[in-house]
Amino acid sequence: MFTIENQITGKIFRTDGDSAILEDALIHGLNFPYGCQKGFCGKCKATIIEGEVGYKGDVPNGITPEEVADGMALLCQCYAKSDVALAVNELDSVADIEVRTLPCKVQSIERLNHDVVQIFLKIPHAESLQYLAGQYIDLIHPDFEPRAFSIASAPSNDGLIELHVRLVEGGKFTHFIFNQLQEKSLLQLEGPKGDFFFREDSKKPVILMAGGTGFAPIKSIVEHAISTQLNRTLYIYWGVRDEVDLYMDLPMQWANENDNIHFVPVLSQPNKDWQGRAGFVHKSILADFEDLTGYEVYACGSPDMVKSAAKSFVEQGMIKDNFFSDAFVFAFTGKK
Incomplete structure (x- = not known):
């Protein structure tokens, strides 16, 4: 096991070196920035201060040889080969998170009771949505006005977004979702949005x-x-x-x-x-x-x-x- 320390915040977590540093950071609740998670966008770049990291295969296109020479790494693709001290600016507010418009596919839809359905939306494999627990998205369909729904799933990097949709009397979009929306249907989402999110640094009950x-x-x-x-x-x-x-x-x-x-x-x-x-x-x-x-x-x-x-x-x-x-x-x- 290796220890990873962000020297900007002082936060520490452990990794076995088999998972990308970003993946383990997110599992341990650290809000490291990221975008595509495929090594293309470069949003997860960090400076390696001490220790050694490596990649499985070639160095990804999202980082230049000059940046690598300067001690930078793509956390979504690199793996710890020793204890590592790095410097990355963690996201600590909604202002730090990019609002994005992404395509999504209905992976599953299930009625939970007489007027609530649970929907899982799948974001394309090459994309991801970073959000804080408590935020919401706008769900977009070409035949309806966009409708806001809170995200029911915990922040993760698995590309799945869970929504709970209640049938609203007279609501055209919710009526469509409840009675007509099918698995594999294509939609769009825009988010994350909202300043309602969990303040993790507090000690209060x-x-x-x-x-x-x-x-x-x-x-x-x-x-x-x-x-x-x-x-x-x-x-x-x-x-x-x-x-x-x-x-x-x-x-x-x-x-x-x-x-x-x-x-x-x-x-x-x-x-x-x-x-x-x-x-x-x-x-x-x-x-x-x-x-x-x-x-x-x-x-x-x-x-x-x-x-x-x-x-x-x-x-x-x-x-x-x-x-x-x-x-x-x-x-x-x-x-x-």
Whole structure:
């Protein structure tokens, strides 16, 4: 095993030398920049300060002989042959990530319940989409206006983008997706977009509040936290109308398998057999946390839900800068 250290940030991870340095960096949760991941675009160039790296085959076209002579390497293609110290500017905000328009193919589409479908979009092998957990894309079809959907999959380099699409009454695009879209259909996506993303450097415990398919970006955040072995405590609250609207069993699975993850489902219109929480999801959070001062809150759902939550959470001690939402930006008073 070899140790890789980014001397700009001080972050360290280990590699067995069998995978490209970029691949292992992403697995360990480091936001190294990248583009094509095929050695063509050069976006993953880094300076090798100490140690030795090599390529399987010829040096890729994305780096010049002069750059190699100056100690640079393409992290998507090079492999560690010893401990390595390198210098690369990691992405620490959405401003660092390029918004791209890419073709994509529907790899699979599956109904999760009566009004939600799960779609996996495959990006061409020579392309990739870099994003932060929590961001969204615009899905593009020539017959409809582009529609925004949160990315449900954790950031990875496998070329697959997961979406959860709810059938909206009167929504032409969602009706098409739910009833007519077929596997192998060709679409386009534009993204990533949005300033809603997981702040990984914080040490604060996290409350994740989802309403309906607002669960999608929460899923991205939680799976990213699990894959990077982040040990912060995560409290997941998922509010829906009835039990059938809890369209995935993953939250309970996460809670059963991880001591730092807790899950509370909340039904606003439960049937008589429901034994769990009922009412508005943000009120369950208020009941469980007398003082929200030391918490970060990520809220995903309808604007009304997010607005009500923000106002009441501030009144219960939440610092407004610790509240993140994918609904819309609005003003509210509270602690700075």
